[in-house]
Amino acid sequence: MTARVLVVDDIEANRRVMKAKLEARYYTVMLSHTGEHAISSAIHQQPDIILLDVMMPGMDGYEVCRQLKSNIATRHIPIVMLTALTDGDDRLRGLEAGADDFLSKPVDDFALFARLEALSRYNAVADELRTREAANPHTANFTEHEMSTLSKPASVLVVDQNNQEARRVAEALHKVGHEAETWIDAQKGGIKFKELDLIILALSGQRHDALKLCAQMRSLREARDFAIIVTCDEKDEQRAAEGLRIGASDVIQTPLDLQELQARVATQVRRKRYIQILRKRVDTGLELSVIDQLTGLYNRRYMLERLQLWMQRSSVDGKPVSVVAFDIDHFKTVNDVHGHEAGDLVLQEFSERLRTNIRPKDIACRPGGEEFLVIMPETPGDLAYIGAERIRHAIANEPFLVERKNEEIRVTVSAGVATHYGEDALLADLLHRADQALYKAKENGRNRIEKLAA
Template structure:
């Protein structure tokens, strides 16, 4: 599916020209002739990027951009301001309104498309992250927080005076370090850096090659890069965008424009980071047991699938079901807080005494389930009995008091053609037999399934 681009201009000939250029690159184009219509479309339709004319009657482009960037529903959509105004103050005004980039008229097609591709790549990454979170849009408080957050900025420039000027502009708002050696810069970029500012005019190293190297490294492939170029280096700038940089700033560097571009890149970086954190937190909540930190039932069911598939090809694994003996009595007499402490200690002993390849989970209540890849029933029984003896032979100390706890276990070796629930049923039946025989022991399922 092609990316959808909203073009906004009050002059129909300008809209026609842009639509032809974009359609030739197979983009899906939506049009608006004023700021109010642009806001409605951005809020109600799936838009990937907005090309926004700065000078329009009524709600002009600067005001439209400001509203887009303060609305949690549209804040993440990249905006490129398109204008005939070339003064630096107008670029700064647009950037401060939240624009991600600026293109001046008459439009250079190669320059425009390079910027469009760069911003669409960024939008795609953001969309992927948003699809894994519970909230579809950031809150206004989050946007405000990200706007005020200090970033760690690494400057890569062989001209000390240039690096010093950049540090002077950004130093009050962000943490700045400088590097003139590209090899050292690559190492430094992997260490808690939020934005890289790279000179493409360096005589000591190839800035484009450095950017390409950073984009090919998984550790830095998403790190925002702001490239410094000369005003006349249009070809280098286009190549830089194709390499994967996020933005450019021209020499001589204007302080307000630099600050605005840096803040825009950092805000996007921090938002992407917050989405990743939310994703990992949500994933952790989905697959982890909050009490013991072990995988939960869902985690186990997902993890054991490949093991079950391996049985078809002659590999084996065994299932061990552990259950804490007389656990209800612990809860009833000593309270649920003590019961929770017992479960956490049992979980810790299971994890520290099983192999790294074993899948250990809390399956529910006082029941723990372990899948042992490559282990026969006899091998799993020996391992389970060793842990059973360790648990029953070593008291659990809670608030200075020694508590003797035992566990029982049932074992079942996976057979070809079985489903997980069938293996579990056999292991659970063996556990029931161990409980019935007096607890604090391990029993093995003797049922054989026909191949």
């Protein structure tokens, strides 16, 4: 995976060395020599990752970081701070300024590329989601609710066979409002991966292979969103870099500076939630694309998809699937006499009655106009007929109130039932048979249900 990296350093030799290193690994490199230049470059060229020197004359790295993270055009770009100092305070200042990660100078190649890869991976997911989301124009900015979830307390699991150390970490996270449990304590109650935001995984001094555990956790399906922070001592740094490669999101060196830990937990949780919000929005967007806007029923596209699926299942397990095609009688007259607005109200009220008179597993769709179709999975024709009769009654027995005009309209519906019994048949044939039955119902006087002999 490659990316466009903006390297910010006041010393020319440093920029040159970094550029050579990155280009050797096929990264595309942009260079800035001052903080001001870096900000303008980030806004206009939108790099994927920024490597930012801390010590610069004029605007220093912290200030650059703060400005980039408070600008809507650049705040999504991950920033790795390069610091000559290994001082904890220094790192803490950077994290408070919003930095996503740190590397000490001189930069160790292995750690550098592992981090760049981890960040590129994060970017790839975020980009993909942002792109899909952009297809839906209704959701341009985060809502207040979404913003507040970004900083909500997190649920954290601490995995360390040294339970005393694990408890110390959990305690430190409790202090800043998170829910934290140690692996050993949590196992008693069963671990709910779905609710976890973050795992802190000790690498050094463990009897198990923590990296293997990391990979396994990453591959859990329900767990695709949680972040993993690996902790390790100095001699395990190479393995930690390996951890970043296989799915850890961050590494912290032991002995743990608890303040740094708290700051990094906050960063990781924010990032994880950001992805979650985007993903949820994408899912909602998909939901919107299968729902008929006027009636809230499923649209034609979804209807065909689901029907295909149920017919395939039926071919495997032999359970019949029925469809009932509905058509409102004389709907054109409703529109002509009462107007299109009343027509829409009738369609909505009809849909509501349809929805409340089917079983939970039935799928009510509006393929178009005044046509409706209910898919009844695992249902033989005679049962589908009874279901359709119930719906017909619900429509015909109670006049429709067209609210704004305070008018009552008598509405009836005709329907045709067709059933797929697991034989080889095409979806189009099944729909055609339902239509034929519907046609027969119209011919035989409307306000009735017909079923073709199977």
